[in-house]
Amino acid sequence: MIELLVDPDVSRLKFEREVSRFAENAREYRQRGWILLKAEFPDVEVAFAAPHLWPHALLFAARVNFSNYDLWAPSVRFIDPFDGHTLTLAEARKKRISLPQNQGSNLVLGPNGPIQMQVATDLVQADDENDLAFICLPGIREYHEHPAHSGDPWLTHRKEGIGSLHNILDKLHGHGVLSARAFGFNLTVTISDIQRMGPG
Amino acid sequence: MSEPKKEELVIVVNGEPVHIEANLNEELIALVARALAKSHNTGQPPENWELKNASGVLIDQHQKVGALGLPPGTKLFLSPKAGVGGRD
Numbered sequence: 001m002i003e004l005l006v007d008p009d010v011s012r013l014k015f016e017r018e019v020s021r022f023a024e025n026a027r028e029y030r031q032r033g034w035i036l037l038k039a040e041f042p043d044v045e046v047a048f049a050a051p052h053l054w055p056h057a058l059l060f061a062a063r064v065n066f067s068n069y070d071l072w073a074p075s076v077r078f079i080d081p082f083d084g085h086t087l088t089l090a091e092a093r094k095k096r097i098s099l100p101q102n103q104g105s106n107l108v109l110g111p112n113g114p115i116q117m118q119v120a121t122d123l124v125q126a127d128d129e130n131d132l133a134f135i136c137l138p139g140i141r142e143y144h145e146h147p148a149h150s151g152d153p154w155l156t157h158r159k160e161g162i163g164s165l166h167n168i169l170d171k172l173h174g175h176g177v178l179s180a181r182a183f184g185f186n187l188t189v190t191i192s193d194i195q196r197m198g199p200g
Numbered sequence: 201m202s203e204p205k206k207e208e209l210v211i212v213v214n215g216e217p218v219h220i221e222a223n224l225n226e227e228l229i230a231l232v233a234r235a236l237a238k239s240h241n242t243g244q245p246p247e248n249w250e251l252k253n254a255s256g257v258l259i260d261q262h263q264k265v266g267a268l269g270l271p272p273g274t275k276l277f278l279s280p281k282a283g284v285g286g287r288d
């Protein structure tokens with residue numbers, strides 16, 4: 001049970017403003033592959049599909065929680081899009097959910113000329129793989145509440161616009177959807193029935 | 201001397217649509233600054249915002265509005281740039 005520090009009516013008003021703005025841009029968001037699953041205070045649930053991949057794929061879903069907003073930054077958790085349960089880091093990795101820190105190519109020119117693969121930090125993190133996965137980005141509650149970021153409190157960012165629903169979904173899209181370039185398939189051919197042809 | 205061509209665009213600032221009359225000869229970065237001022241988003245300077253098209257693809261702001269060939273009423277999306285995330 002979350003302790004209420006902000007009048008729920010205030011958080012609800014701001015929540016409804018964020019949801020209303022989503023609705024105004026629903027057509028463009030749909031083109032990006034953002035599928036609104038639920039918008040019921042204090043939660044918004046969105047699934048992310050990849051329209052640029054063929055066949056189209058549902059890559060992941062997230063729940064954005066606006067409790068005590070915006071004294072607190074929104075909380076973001078990965079959820080199973082079909083039953084809604086929140087995912088641990090182990091489950092997220094099993095489902096291949098990854099948000100590379102670098103949006104775009106991870107190929108860089110090395111100091112001596114050859115092109116090198118740069119290993120990007122995955123923004124999907126947890127202290128233990130059995131803990132709930134969180135996204136390590138400013139503007140997200142779990143980032144600011146983590147001891148490693150005690151020097152970067154949410155309240156110093158509150159007026160910068162990074163805690164809006166649009167910005168959070170935009171970052172999930174940029175790091176987690178646009179970074180998915182292609183499917184990798186392994187193809188195994190099995191021949192089950194060979195008919196022998198008799199002599200001519 | 202003919203008047204510079206203008207068209208109305210919609211700059212969606214953090215989800216909030218802002219209607220802007222754009223001069224086709226002005227750079228997008230100037231348009232960004234005007235959209236931020238009009239929407240009262242002054243918490244970060246314009247260079248800390250990134251501009252994207254409807255598909256979410258990043259647009260270089262150092263080009264003229266006319267170079268994009270956008271139909272009137274086109275929506276462009278402004279979001280704050282991501283901060284440094286991740287942990288060692």
